[in-house]
Amino acid sequence: GQQVMQIPQYQHVQEGEDFTTYCNSSTTLSNIQWYKQRPGGHPVFLIQLVKSGEVKKQKRLTFQFGEAKKNSSLHITATQTTDVGTYFCAGRPGGSQGNLIFGKGTKLSVKP
Amino acid sequence: DAGVIQSPRHEVTEMGQEVTLRCKPISGHDYLFWYRQTMMRGLELLIYFNNNVPIDDSGMPEDRFSAKMPNASFSTLKIQPSEPRDSAVYFCASSAHPGRLPYEQYFGPGTRLTVT
Numbered sequence: 001g002q003q004v005m006q007i008p009q010y011q012h013v014q015e016g017e018d019f020t021t022y023c024n025s026s027t028t029l030s031n032i033q034w035y036k037q038r039p040g041g042h043p044v045f046l047i048q049l050v051k052s053g054e055v056k057k058q059k060r061l062t063f064q065f066g067e068a069k070k071n072s073s074l075h076i077t078a079t080q081t082t083d084v085g086t087y088f089c090a091g092r093p094g095g096s097q098g099n100l101i102f103g104k105g106t107k108l109s110v111k112p
Numbered sequence: 113d114a115g116v117i118q119s120p121r122h123e124v125t126e127m128g129q130e131v132t133l134r135c136k137p138i139s140g141h142d143y144l145f146w147y148r149q150t151m152m153r154g155l156e157l158l159i160y161f162n163n164n165v166p167i168d169d170s171g172m173p174e175d176r177f178s179a180k181m182p183n184a185s186f187s188t189l190k191i192q193p194s195e196p197r198d199s200a201v202y203f204c205a206s207s208a209h210p211g212r213l214p215y216e217q218y219f220g221p222g223t224r225l226t227v228t
Contacts (some may be wrong), residue, residue, distance in 0.1 A: 033216055042203060043155070045216035088155065090217075099145070099168060100217065104154040 001052055004091045006103030014111050019076040021047050021106035023089035032072045033100060035088040042098050044089060116220035120153055125145040126224045127193050130192040132222045136185055137206030145217060146189050155203075161187065194227045201225070 005024045015020050023032065031050045035043040047056055049065035049072060054064045062075045072089055086107045090100040117136040125131055137144045144161040159169040164181045172179070176195070181187040191198055201224050205217040 015159060035217075042219040042222050043205075043217075044219070048216060068180045099160050102157070 002101055003094050004103040006089055006091060006106055007067075008106055009094060009104065010107050010109075011027045012109045012111065013079050015081060016078050018085070018110055019079050021073075021074050021087050021089075023072045025070045025090070025091050025093075025101075028062075028069050028094050029033055029091040030069075030094045031092050033062060033090045033092075034072075035102075036085050037088065037105070038085045041085075076089060076096050077110075079108070081110050081112055085109050116204055116206055116218050118220035119222060120223060120225050122226075125194055127195055128227055129191045129199045130190065131194045131225060131227075132224070133189040133202050134194060135187045135189070135204030135206070135220060137187070138218055139185065140208065141218075142209040143215075143217075144163050144181060144187050145205040145207075146187070147205065147219075148198045148200045149222075151171075155204035162213045169212065184228075185213070188211075191225075194225075196227045199225055216217075 003026050007022050011019055028101045031048055033048045034046040035041045036046055042059045047063050049063055052069050053067045054065040064073045074087055076083055086105040088102050090102045092100050114206040119134045123204045143162055147155050148158055149155045156171055159179045160167055161181045177191055179189045201222045203219050203222045205219045208215045208219045
């Protein structure tokens with residue numbers, strides 16, 4: 001079936017270091033969304049990318065959608081302890097109705 | 113808006129008992145999703161509804177699981193009989209129709225289910 005693979009599964013960084021998580025789909029996506037889940041919390045929407053090659057920024061976070069609309073990345077510059085949590089990508093397969101296929105997430109820990 | 117509301121927040125039950133989880137989506141949202149999250153399997157989509165109609169239930173583990181959406185403001189996920197391997201956090205999420213941006217999914221706080 002359709003899958004969205006996300007790597008790495010875990011990432012431990014020192015505060016101030018950069019962090020990147022990658023997402024790959026087996027099929028072309030109509031759009032991709034990113035969510036953040038704090039420890040003990042629920043996933044919260046961060047951003048949506050729709051266009052091929054799209055790049056969006058939110059302060060220290062940079063999101064990219066690949067040219068083929070099959071991959072995406074989230075890059076955090078100069079991590080802070082507030083960035084701790086699990087980051088999920090979620091893709092909507094082309095032609096699908098309303099569901100998203102979630103990656104397994106990348107759990108980020110930041111050492112002060 | 114209060115966001116997606118789930119109840120109960122925590123549920124501890126014994127194996128073999130029936131468990132009912134409840135969800136109230138955000139008013140005006142056309143889609144409702146039930147997810148299960150565990151350390152081993154991550155976030156799994158169980159079933160989703162569009163305008164109260166189940167669209168895809170292929171993620172429902174087995175016949176012990178059932179979900180209903182009798183109206184636009186209420187949904188239930190029932191497990192009967194429950195088993196220890198059903199222990200997980202169950203999230204409900206809702207979203208607007210894709211034709212009406214934005215249509216990100218809004219998650220409820222989740223129900224932490226423990227089956228002993």
